[in-house]
Amino acid sequence: MSTYADRLAALRAQLRADGLHGFVVPLTDEHMSEYVGTYAQRLAWLTGFEGSAGSAAVLPEEAAIFVDGRYTLQVRSQVDGAHWSYQSVPETSISEWLKDHAPQGARIGYDPWLHSRDWVKRAREALATRGAQLIAVGQNPIDKIWSDRPEASKARLVTHPDRYAGKTSAEKRADIADWLSSKGADAAVLSALDSIAWAFNVRGADVARTPVALAFALVHADGTADLFIAPEKVDEDVRRHLGNVVRLHDRSEFETALGALSGKTIAVDAERAVAAIFDALEEAGAKIIAVRDPTVLPKALKNAAEIAGHRDAQVRDGAAIARFLKWVEEEAVGGDLDELTASDRLEALRREDLDLRDLSFDSISGAGPNGAIVHYRSSEKTNRKLEAGSLYLIDSGGQYLGGTTDITRTVAIGTPTDEMRDRFTRVLKGHIAVATAIFPRGTRGSQLDSFARRPLWEAGLDYAHGTGHGVGSFLSVHEGPQRISPVGSAQSGGDEPLQPGMILSNEPGYYKTGEYGIRIENLVLVVERPLAGAEKPTLGFETLTFAPIDRRLIVADMLSPQELGWLNNYHAEVRAKIGPELGDAERAWLDQACAPIGAA
Structure with missing residues (x-):
């Protein structure tokens, strides 16, 4: 698919094969990141837009790209107006646009690993006014047609010295544990990459220009933690740094781990955690406390x-x-x-x-x-x-x-x-x-x-x-x-x-x-x-x-x-x-x- 028009046509064909009438494409990853690795740059691959904030919606006959005032000129130079309409945020939103443009009774797909729970709620309510449904997809349709999609980075994790951090990882996790006890919670989900880097005093190279590593974490009220990261990224120096109270798991095991938290009270940040995390916890029967990630303010x-x-x-x-x-x-x-x-x-x-x-x-x-x-x-x-x-x-x-x-x-x-x-x-x-x-x-x-x-x-x-x-x-x-x-x-x-x-x-x-x-x-x-x-x-x-x-x-x-x-x-x-x-x-x-x- 040599042109962006070809890619848009291929996506529409894939949506028809999947029984969908539309799909929403945000510029983010499973961690709600602003800057994402090359494997997650689906919006750029589909449209040509290279800004750091934006999203798109594709319907059978229409497609729109949504950017704020920082990108008004850039989007017009990078995205073909013959195939995409330009929408300005916050004057409009994807939810409002779908409410006005989605076909009656349409099935609009979304990737639950790329959207917040609040966005899903707003979009679902907007589509309901047209008798349309918002459908969670098991596999992102763009990934099905992006034949040369890059792999996620395999860069090694490195430690961030305490003399720069000013506080050890153990001290930070102890503070999180105290915070969890004050909330009556058993554990907190950390899904924002900078939160994980800060809490564990580690840095990575999985996102260009931002020293973070692709990972998820659960920090528990007893000060222990589970870190979900590709095992080849962790060497012995990092293992020693983390200590035996940080249990290491493959990143792919994170969703399964959420499913094992039945009966637990879990703190999750609705702004920084994707809808799929909430869905997995709810299906597991965990009690969810929607509250800001406990690292956000101390990190600031x-x-x-x-x-x-x-x-x-x-x-x-x-x-x-x-x-x-x-x-x-x-x-x-x-x-x-x-x-x-x-x-x-x-x-x-x-x-x-x-x-x-x-x-x-x-x-x-x-x-x-x-x-x-x-x-x-x-x-x-x-x-x-x-x-x-x-x-x-x-x-x-x-x-x-x-x-x-x-x-x-x-x-x-x-x-x-x-x-x-x-x-x-x-x-x-x-x-x-x-x-x-x-x-x-x-x-x-x-x-x-x-x-x-x-x-x-x-x-x-x-x-x-x-x-x-x-x-x-x-x-x-x-x-x-x-x-x-x-x-x-x-x-x-x-x-x-x-x-x-x-x-x-x-x-x-x-x-x-x-x-x-x-x-x-x-x-x-x-x-x-x-x-x-x-x-x-x-x-x-x-x-x-x-x-x-x-x-x-x-x-x-x-x-x-x-x-x-x-x-x-x-x-x-x-x-x-x-x-x-x-x-x-x-x-x-x-x-x-x-x-x-x-x-x-």
Whole structure:
């Protein structure tokens, strides 16, 4: 099947053979992951869409692909509109679309290992209004027709040293056991890959750019655990690390193990566990407590060792970024530099650091109009030169042993227009507003989101993504539960109160379709920020990321004295922290790039 049209036709033929009138295709795996291994990239195989969030629905005569505002441009460039209609989330949903488009009495298939229980309930209710049924399939029909589907990764599991984790796996499992006792539960299901990696202090290489291993786990109230993972992935070092209180089983035995929990009270996260897990427990006669995975909040609240590791990783990463920005400034003059060459150069600079294990995601290297595609991924087909008079946006990060980095810088190539400088300065003002925010304990990210947008709103402008996401500790670059995002947005991920120890991105932006994109992103740490006379405990942010912000794009007169003070102080910290990591010529460039801007 050489074309996506052929694949769509083959799926429809398979659905007819299976007695189905439609099928739903999410972009996830059996662990509800955001980033998935190649074996699970069914949506990309079927449609050509390469974004990190999306889903599709196929009917006999219609097919639709659903993405949020981050992918509005990308989906149109990658997915053929002659065969697929483009649907915007959250304005619509698969359930609502099926309610309006599914044939009367239709049988719509879904894979229970790829959907949440709540999604199944909503879809079933929506289809019932048309007399249609939602049918769980035993084998995914895409897998039946994907003849060259890759195998799941066989990469080895590795231990994550306690000096980086800050807490042993035994201590973490003891905390989970105490939590289970407080809930009156016998065991907790851990199905999210980063939860398992964190709880057992292990890392893997089964998902590109995210150091996790394909596994499931049951953690029990007595502190023991069952880990379900392919046996060839575990060597003697890992066995010794886990100890004899962690029983190892083949990953394929997980569903059978769930069926043996009759009469037990089991805690399961409805957001992170697929419907098939709930189905197996219900069939077994277990009592289910639907509650958030007990690792989620402790994982988000970084301990002292994790914070120290992050700070160290950010300095290493900032030095690589400074070297890169200097190189871009010098190389772009000739007009021959392109997106792929630039991102390859940045990766090479990062890989000079022996503590780097991987990138934290595929770099977003967008020149000119490609920078306006929020989650753009450059290819040989789309690769553009960094042309004079344009903007270049580079969003990238690294997976260091001590922490995960994520940074975006937008730089002028040649002389920027007045409009570019105005928009950049508005984005910078929003970035500073978040960076300097002081707020009472209990404040949620949604309450801070408008701080970043106000300077854009004042000019009738906005951006179609959240302002900030949580970040892991040598784990997922997108980590919940904390976010800075409008309530109800596709990226809100809930509305968690911010607490000391949480790490988030601060990344407002502006995107002019067909012309340029702007984003300024640093990572920030939630810290206590006491105020004299405050009636409640107050919090704020410590900026963790250090790299120059392009002074050529800043309209100083648009910044208040306080904003100018923040910018100059920030650049002074950049020089102090990453200057010692650089050579003489690089340090001279850095001094120039971080020179103070005079008061307005």
